[in-house]
Amino acid sequence: MPPTLRYPSKKTKKAALIPVFVSIFLFLSSFCKSDDQLTHAKPLIQGDILISKGGYFALGFFSPTSSNNSFYLGIWYHNLPGSRTIVWIANRDNPITTPSSRMLTITNSSDLVLSDSEGRNIWMTTSNITAGLDGVGAYAVLLNSGNFVLRLANGMDIWQSFDHPTDTLLPTMRFLVSYKAKVVGRLVAWKGQDDPSSGDFSCSGDPSSPTLQRLILHGTVPYCRSNVLNGVSVSGGTYLSNTSSIVYEMAINVGDEFYFMFTVSDGLPAMRFMLDYTGTVRSLSWNYQLLSWKVISERPKASCDIYGWCGSFSYCDLTDTIPTCKCLDGFEPDNLNFSNCRRTQELKCGKQSKFVTLPGPVSVQKLTQQDA
Structure with missing residues (x-):
């Protein structure tokens, strides 16, 4: 059986x-x-x-x-x-x-x-x-x-x-620009696209200047700098078309400590600031349609935005289609060299001086001698 x-x-x-x-x-x-x-x-x-x-x-x-x-x-x-x-x-x-x-x-x-x-x-x-x-x-x-x-x-x-940041700032991260008690914050770029070791470019507060500004260095040489911060300003902006979605960039002064920070309101895609291996500081936002990072802003924006590219008494006009060096008011190109400028009239001691406004994304004031 x-x-x-x-x-x-x-x-x-x-x-x-x-x-x-x-x-x-x-x-x-x-x-x-x-x-x-x-x-x-x-x-x-x-x-x-x-x-x-x-x-x-x-x-x-x-x-x-x-x-x-x-x-x-x-x-x-x-x-x-x-x-x-x-x-x-x-x-x-x-x-x-x-x-x-x-x-x-x-x-x-x-x-x-x-x-x-x-x-x-x-x-x-x-x-x-x-x-x-x-x-x-x-x-x-x-x-x-x-x-x-x-x-x-x-x-x-x-x-x-x-x-202890490397090359990136995230929302709510405090980036020390000036601090009497300890070392200020410092971003250090990757050495290459696939090499995360410390590269040649860094970004921090300017250690050699009493003014408050962020400075990109190539080694020890200034490469690009931000506008001088006044220690009390808070800037903000609307991202996309959603009026309830705000990205705030803050420069905050609390006694001996001065730091930069940005915050993002609820509902926004991921955002970050980073210093890449080419020496460019970028503000980036994640694009869910393209599945990639979108550049919101960057510095330097053009060649003439690099530190010292424009010569004496000149500035980089980023509002032009092709950014170029231009002379400040009261100055003219020195021969054919538009990167250096000279006074249109000789400086005369005893004459009244005044500030003039330099238009742009952020107004910058320069002291020039004007005839009374």
Whole structure:
């Protein structure tokens, strides 16, 4: 008599599948961590990522090229399709090379440490814990703003990535232009399109001038500068045609601290400021139709907008179809050289001087000698 063939019942099938499903789930969970926090007991290892609660940003290891020869710890937009847009890098000048594994941990002294499989410290933070504060229970969290924060159990923030930008400013990030107590903010461009190491261009407040302005440097040489800030102005604008969608650019003076910051109202696409490897500072907004970044503004806009391109007593007129150097009022081109200008009349001491307005996107005042 042939043996009786028995098929599992629906109940038996379900029970048999549960262990398999649980095993797969546990395998995937261990391979790719996707919460927003890092603790002493849960380091970030190769293959893990942290994702902010709203899903806007991710933190993990990446390689800028397909060769995968160098790996970096960075933050990028998680909710935007296409290629990654990196907004912050920890170890930009000290990449981890394969085949070394990589791990980000929180030490007993409440510092973040990035190390490789050979135990070498690639990058680490220096927290500002003061004597008497207990660092036990410290954790790091990736916020929806893109800020990676190291926080004590009592809620005190002791380090944040927003204080250490690379080439990008995000909304609500304070960019110090002048600060008597510590070093001012500084953006440093990538070295190349696929090379995140520190490049030749940087942007910061002007350390050699008492006036408040942002200056782009090529090495140590001035390359482009913003208008002088008065320390009290707040500028804002409407983006697209939605009158309720506002982007505010603020220059804020609070005693010894002077900083630049921009905020974006709810409902707007992602926005960022960045200094690219060509030395151009750009304001960018995400275009959901084209699935790419749209340039809202940039500086320098033209060749004559570069520092020192226009010579003495001349300025770059950006309102022309082709921006060109022009002479200030009371001056004329010096022979055929329109980049240098000379006075139309000799300067006479004792004559009354006055300010004249230089029209443009932002009015600039220049002091010239006028005949009484």
